[in-house]
Amino acid sequence: MTGLPQTELLPAHPVARANDVDEAHEAVTRTYLPHRLEVLDRGTDLDMRLNAVRMGAVTAGYLRYGSAVRLGTVDAGGYHVNIPVTGRCEQRCGASEPVFAGPGRAAVFMPGHPADLRWGAGCAQLCLMIERHELELELERQLGRPLGERPRFTTTMDLDTPAARSWLEVLALLEREADRPGGITHHPAAAAHLQSLVIAGLLLAQPSNYSDHLHAPAAPAPPRALRRAVELIEDEPGLPWTSSTLAREVSISVRALQEGFQRWFGLPPMAYLRDVRLTRVHDELAVADPDGTTIAGVAARWGFLHAGRFSTAYRRKFGGLPSETLHGRHPAKGR
Structure with a gap:
């Protein structure tokens, strides 16, 4: 189970419908990154479909190939997560073990590493791309300190964990609202908050070299920082605040902010x-x-x-x- 509809996603945002290999290649390159595309079964129509929406540092797209294909990249500038909607895909990031993505399992790709994907005929995936700089900024906000090294995720994502299921609910919200006229993705304040949820959700749901730090108890927030956070909210409630931006303004970590609000006010900062x-x-x-x-x-x-x-x-x-x-x-x- 992926928690996503088992149908074509983001139909209100078509990018390409193609049987021509060059046309399909150009559309995916324009939306995501340069890559190689090889059709493995010339006897089946390519029938490529790509719908995509960009929300700040996050690109979400529904990508389907009717025939079996192989895709390769030299490296990526950002972080990518491929979540199968239908079918299966063998995916490898750099020299890591291949991920046989299918129901309940997604693949994660890190920047700076080549990728090799063997896409089964009829396989469709929700392909998520997050800019490296924004993901690392969000991680710094969560930790409340600069990073010592680049985040490294495990490449296999178990979609059946509670944290992953919660994250999939955020992606399902993004998908629904992107296709809804006047939905929240069309409003800058709400879109900024949703982008933060997508990135923070991935950081918390997927094991990485920072997982122990993210799940360790946060240092207590100084009372003056909480008072300042309350002042900012009371003085400018119309600004597009998120837990991340508020924590940055008062110079504490997101977790310290959240735990401080819960302890002193009985509810999270966004509530x-x-x-x-x-x-x-x-x-x-x-x-x-x-x-x-x-x-x-x-x-x-x-x-x-x-x-x-x-x-x-x-x-x-x-x-x-x-x-x-x-x-x-x-x-x-x-x-």
Whole structure:
């Protein structure tokens, strides 16, 4: 199981449909990186399909070949994860053992190493590419210190671990929202947060030379750092804060920030931010002109882009609907 739909992904973002080898090669090179493409079965149509979306430092693409092919690269500039959606693919990063990717198993590739992929006929994969610089920055934020060496992941990814399943849920969200008109990937603040979730999720889910450090207890956050984090949230709740950017601003690790908020406020920093934003929405609606104000517009200004989830959170906090606040029909609760 991959946790992803067993159908064509990202259909709203087509890049290429090709039976011509040169056309297929050019499309994948343009989207990902230079490579060699060899068709192993000339008796079957190539029937290559590529859909892809780029979100900051993350490129996610659905790549399928109808015939058996072999792909090779000299090296890669970023980190890559190939997650089979249908079929199987034998994949190797550098001199490591081959990964026989299929249901429940993905392949991970490091920058600076060649790759060799033997793609089975009809195999489709979600191919993820993450810029090296951004992944290493995210790792530094998680650790709260500069890196001593480049991150090295194990090349086989077990998709059935709890951490991997959680990460796949993030990728499924990315895939759904990228295809949804007006989805969160189209809004810079939400897209930045989702990019951080994708990268941090990989760092936490996949074993690497930093796993022991990532899972070790974090040093307690200094109270002054937590106070400053709260000030930043209260003063500028409309900024596209993530746990990573907030931790960087107060010069502590992401884990120290998260554990500090949980210890002192009883909730994670992003939940604290959501609570502040809900209060700002409530305050704005309470004094707004009902004839010239839309709830969706006010909510979007404060970073709430999913109407259903926003309404549920709002009602849980204030005991009524946003429309009731706008029309002055219920008192403030839970402020």
